Amino acid sequence: MAQFETPEHLLAAANRAYAAGYRNMDAYTPMPIDGLAEAVGFRRNWVAPIVLTCGLCGAAGGFGLLYWISVIAYPHNIAGRPFNSWPAYIPITFECTVLLAALSAVIGMLALNKLPMPYHPVFNVESFSRASIDRFFLCIEASDPKFDLAKTKAFLEQLNPEEVAEVDK
């Protein structure tokens, strides 16, 4: 794992690592950096499809609940209006859509990120505590097919980082 001082430097390093054939790697930064996820090989962001699906389920569920209440479970004749008076159902349908979509955005994001995960090997690197403050890290994982401790370390060294550290399991 290599430590860099600026986001631009890390981004350049990540691009070079990808070009060198490394695939299983990750970058750690104290704030989101445009283009970095793509540079470390992140391709499909599933958050939006999950939110869309759950939002539609929320809409269908909300409207279905109201329809079921007023037409099937508890039909109530109010001044001769139809049981399925759908315009009156729009506000609750909308709220259910937003509620499910918002919950799925958060839960989906956390689940895809496999959080909460209080322990992770990268925390073993002492200087990693600065990853949440002011330093930028690139980590090539041992599961990478091209990974070789000595060669990968030499590769990271030539990217001119501040420091290269091994991550213990």
Add this chain to the structure above:
Amino acid sequence: MPSLNTEELEPKVIDPGPSKIIAPGFNYTTVTDKIAGVVLKPIQTTPKQWWISLFLAFCAMQGLLAGAVWLFYKGVGVWGIVIPVAWGFAIVNFVWWIGIGHAGTLISAILLLLKQDWRTSINRFSEAMTLFAVAQAGMFPILHLGRPWLGYWLIPYPNSMWLWPQPRSPLIWDVFAVTTYLTVSLIFWFIGLVPDLATMRDRAKHAWQKFIFGMLGMGWRGSAKHWARYQMAYLLLGGLATPLVVSVHTVVSFDFAISLLPGWHTTIFPPYFVAGAIYSGFAMVVTLAIPARKWFHLEDLITMRHLDCMGKLMIGTGLIVGYGYMMEAFMSWYSGNPHEMFMYMNRATGPYRYFFWSLILCNILIPQSLWSVKVRQNIPRLFIVSIVVNIGMWLERFIIVVTSLARDFLPSSWGMYYPTQWDWAVYVGTLGFFLVLMILFVRTLPSISIFEVREVLHHLAPNVTDDGPAPAPVHGD
């Protein structure tokens, strides 16, 4: 970005003035130290004003305890509500508190979508305000129920009585709107906090602090892939919260507009309620931000530019509210309906006329001073205007709720509403509760979003380089 002036990193804090959203001289490290330092510094160094405010707010909060206990013991008769004015303080305060919450969502969601960089220093703070204000609001309808222990009947669930709530009633829409709003505000606020909680974990000195922040931060480690999903989720939450915030006060206004009462049954209500909500919310953000930035020396992060922008938004939404008042007057005349015409004359000249004219003074006349830069950029004056607007918006809800009910169609069924000491106790109690939560929040959690301020710094001073180490944007040490 101007060159570094090391003096500005010394304890003496300088507001960089109305042109900047952040004082010069900050880098990623110092900005983290600054914001995290407010939370992590030893308890002995907490400003004295913080303790005094906490104590006063805590005392006020006891009004809620006493008021609610007495209410549960005796029933809603302890309040001033009567027939015909069955909606008294409880509904006035409910609408007022919900409205206050709206500015937080507006700042965090709508300004996020509009890419307004000045939102960054105040969004966390205003989201917390939203959450705490909606919590106060949510209590009032429950307290107002004759039998509050049966409040769960509002939720549609299969029950042994074979009864269901009536989904064609706006009162049930309200249940869904407010609970959804509270839930979404909570997760929006919390998910924004997660990366900062990880920062707090890494900055904390004591093991127990590390443990608490570590657990709350859920092991966030700033992975690029995590950030990509995080940003997408955050953007979508912003996109969802934007129509939500508009819908909530719209639904609240439907509680009135869908009835047939003169003064309530009008189509201007939804937009005018939403604008009024944002108006009062910004006033509350200003009221709270001014002391908070002073106590914790955050003038270099919550700058005059933020206060100036909020002043401008107050005058903008205030004018929409003024337009709403004009339309109410115009429509009551143009309708030709004697009840509508009487309603407006009754507001202006009836028994509650003092409230009405104070409302015009507080909401329309005094805030016109915000056109002047000498008010927007003068802290004491802006503070006073923000308090005036808070009072004005409360009076507006009072006028809407009470005058229409007190004198509707038949003079034989008219009646006056006088709030009792228990009405006041509960209202003051929720103010205290709200302030206690806010005061504790600014001391125990990062009240400014650290990672978003880092992003702003990065965008202000990008340093592009292909190879080799580049100098940090600004050297603070």
